[in-house]
Amino acid sequence: MSVTTPPVPVRTTRRLPRWAPIPVLVASLLLAAGIQFLGDGPTIAGVFFIGAILFGIIMTVTSRVVEGERYAKDRLATTLVTFAFLLALIPLVSLLWIVIRDGVKRFSWEFLTTDMTGIYGQMVEGGAFHAIIGTVYVTGIASIIAIPLGIFTAIYLVEYGRGPLSRGITVLVDVMTGIPSIVAGLFAFTLFLVIVGPAYKSALIGGIALAVLMTPVVVRSVEEMLRLVPNELREASYALGVPKWLTIVKVVLRTAIAGITTGVMIAIARVIGETAPLLLTVGIATAVNWDAFDGRIATLPVFVYRQYAQGGASADRAWAAALTLIIIVMLLNLVARLVSRYFSPKGAR
Amino acid sequence: MSKRIDVNDLNVYYGDFLAVEGVNMVIEARSVTALIGPSGCGKSTFLRTLNRMHEVIPKAYVTGKAVMDGQDLYGPGVDPVEVRRQVGMVFQRPNPFPTMSIADNVLAGVRLNNRRISRSDATDLVERSLTGANLWNEVKDRLDRPGSSLSGGQQQRLCIARAIAVEPQVLLMDEPCSALDPISTLAIEDLIAELKNNYTIVIVTHNMQQAARVSDRTGFFNIAGTGKPGHLIEMDDTTTMFSTPSVKATEDYISGRFG
Ligand SMILES: Nc1ncnc2c1ncn2[C@@H]1O[C@H](COP(=O)(O)OP(=O)(O)OP(=O)(O)O)[C@@H](O)[C@H]1O
Ligand SMILES: [Mg+2]
Numbered sequence: 001m002s003v004t005t006p007p008v009p010v011r012t013t014r015r016l017p018r019w020a021p022i023p024v025l026v027a028s029l030l031l032a033a034g035i036q037f038l039g040d041g042p043t044i045a046g047v048f049f050i051g052a053i054l055f056g057i058i059m060t061v062t063s064r065v066v067e068g069e070r071y072a073k074d075r076l077a078t079t080l081v082t083f084a085f086l087l088a089l090i091p092l093v094s095l096l097w098i099v100i101r102d103g104v105k106r107f108s109w110e111f112l113t114t115d116m117t118g119i120y121g122q123m124v125e126g127g128a129f130h131a132i133i134g135t136v137y138v139t140g141i142a143s144i145i146a147i148p149l150g151i152f153t154a155i156y157l158v159e160y161g162r163g164p165l166s167r168g169i170t171v172l173v174d175v176m177t178g179i180p181s182i183v184a185g186l187f188a189f190t191l192f193l194v195i196v197g198p199a200y201k202s203a204l205i206g207g208i209a210l211a212v213l214m215t216p217v218v219v220r221s222v223e224e225m226l227r228l229v230p231n232e233l234r235e236a237s238y239a240l241g242v243p244k245w246l247t248i249v250k251v252v253l254r255t256a257i258a259g260i261t262t263g264v265m266i267a268i269a270r271v272i273g274e275t276a277p278l279l280l281t282v283g284i285a286t287a288v289n290w291d292a293f294d295g296r297i298a299t300l301p302v303f304v305y306r307q308y309a310q311g312g313a314s315a316d317r318a319w320a321a322a323l324t325l326i327i328i329v330m331l332l333n334l335v336a337r338l339v340s341r342y343f344s345p346k347g348a349r
Numbered sequence: 350m351s352k353r354i355d356v357n358d359l360n361v362y363y364g365d366f367l368a369v370e371g372v373n374m375v376i377e378a379r380s381v382t383a384l385i386g387p388s389g390c391g392k393s394t395f396l397r398t399l400n401r402m403h404e405v406i407p408k409a410y411v412t413g414k415a416v417m418d419g420q421d422l423y424g425p426g427v428d429p430v431e432v433r434r435q436v437g438m439v440f441q442r443p444n445p446f447p448t449m450s451i452a453d454n455v456l457a458g459v460r461l462n463n464r465r466i467s468r469s470d471a472t473d474l475v476e477r478s479l480t481g482a483n484l485w486n487e488v489k490d491r492l493d494r495p496g497s498s499l500s501g502g503q504q505q506r507l508c509i510a511r512a513i514a515v516e517p518q519v520l521l522m523d524e525p526c527s528a529l530d531p532i533s534t535l536a537i538e539d540l541i542a543e544l545k546n547n548y549t550i551v552i553v554t555h556n557m558q559q560a561a562r563v564s565d566r567t568g569f570f571n572i573a574g575t576g577k578p579g580h581l582i583e584m585d586d587t588t589t590m591f592s593t594p595s596v597k598a599t600e601d602y603i604s605g606r607f608g
Pocket of ligand 1: 363366368387388389390391392393394395406576
């Protein structure tokens with residue numbers, strides 16, 4: 001066979017200098033501000049949006065002229081992706097900013113270690129200790145129920161489940177994921193109403209309501225993680241004469257542990273801020289309740305809700321409590337990250 | 350302490366699909382049996398029936414007999430886990446455990462089964478197995494590095510070390526050298542020659558020279574067409590198979606005049 005096309009040399013392209021986007025960006029922003037001066041004067045949001053659009057257009061056109069079609073598309077895609085990222089960051093950063101700004105006013109060691117006994121009116125003392133304990137109790141109970149239940153269900157679905165039963169469970173889990181949290185609260189409330197009677201309130205009811213919400217999240221994320229474990233590893237283990245259950249414990253779970261930890265943490269973060277079902281099931285309290293199985297108990301989300309509704313000095317407590325909640329979630333996240341770092345499969349990558 | 354396997358009228362299914370049909374074969378103790386044949390004819394499938402690995406695939410099953418030491422591997426009450434402890438396997442693609450170090454990969458058969466082993470025994474076992482798989486010199490300074498940090502060929506030898514560390518009676522190897530360079534291939538072939546003093550070895554290979562070099566007996570599998578089951582066409586001493594095979598298809602395949 002003969003070569004029909006003459007060989008083409010590898011072409012070199014003229015490129016814009018690396019710093020080119022920076023002056024373009026500055027110019028776009030200035031231009032955007034200028035355009036707005038013609039109207040009602042510039043606003044931050046307006047400069048940002050119009051500037052971003054101008055930047056996209058100018059950058060793409062310049063690049064099209066200087067560098068050619070493919071690089072121009074690359075520039076456009078880069079601009080869109082970066083813009084979307086910044087857009088997504090805005091609510092996150094502003095939320096954190098506001099919570100920290102308003103939260104630090106009352107946030108202190110004292111706030112973390114005192115409860116609301118004897119606090120009324122516009123008194124500025126008092127703290128969220130009782131609510132922290134309550135949140136730890138309720139979320140702890142939910143975790144104790146939901147994490148094993150979810151992990152075992154996921155193991156069943158991935159490693160054992162075949163046929164209609166596992167399909168049925170999958171459908172039910174999907175349905176459960178969509179349950180509104182207030183319904184979970186009503187479920188737990190009614191359950192105890194039937195079993196124990198109307199007067200009973202305790203952290204346990206709230207824990208069960210949250211467990212209902214948490215279990216499907218755990219099942220889903222753990223299932224995903226277990227399916228990611230390559231079948232070759234299971235077969236390698238079987239071929240060494242390792243029974244199935246040991247293979248699951250020591251190979252499958254061990255390989256997936258980093259992802260499982262992350263999934264579980266996301267599930268906890270999902271329920272730790274639930275308010276509606278807790279308002280319904282554990283009620284409101286002003287003092288620490290050390291008994292998880294009897295009596296009303298305060299929780300951070302409900303505390304935030306109540307304090308904010310009262311306004312005045314109480315609103316500052318609401319912000320501080322919100323900050324506390326975010327710090328707790330972040331600490332959990334940090335722990336999860338350390339665990340995954342420690343356990344994740346190590347390789348040449 | 351190696352064992353002979355008598356395969357009798359074995360049919361292998363994937364659900365409704367009959368992948369391999371009517372295999373009758375004697376696998377002699379303390380010898381190397383090579384299985385050759387075109388791609389997709391069911392060599393791997395058949396090999397995996399010999400340690401009951403086939404049935405871990407959903408809906409896959411086997412009919413017929415595979416008798417080892419007078420015991421049908423597929424008889425009632427036979428625990429597949431017990432079978433796999435006696436019949437080890439090396440896979441076509443290297444599959445070291447990514448969460449374990451090199452040393453732990455070698456010890457996997459012991460550790461995963463929760464068996465206790467003293468520190469000095471463990472060190473001995475690791476060195477013996479890795480030396481056996483011709484990997485010791487390359488990794489002796491980094492035994493606690495992860496197994497997946499090795500090259501593909503080194504990983505395959507690690508898997509061989511892992512398989513021989515549990516001292517099975519029979520060792521099944523599915524194209525163990527397809528990812529290896531000629532030097533490692535030669536090392537594996539030497540290893541096979543050495544292992545056959547103690548073990549029964551069945552090896553699948555696409556390399557005719559390799560089959561001719563290492564095996565005592567050779568079986569030729571073929572398939573009539575896609576969707577049809579694979580058959581064992583002919584099985585004989587390797588020298589006979591490569592000089593005067595009795596079936597035309599075997600001769601065509603071995604001499605490269607296939608298809
Ligand atoms: N998990 C599976 N499910 C269904 N069919 C399968 C499965 N694995 C293999 N098969 C089918 O079984 C037949 C034999 O496959 P097998 O892997 O045993 O071939 P092979 O001889 O080992 O080929 P190669 O030399 O390419 O490795 C093929 O038709 C293949 O499509
Ligand atoms: Mg194969």
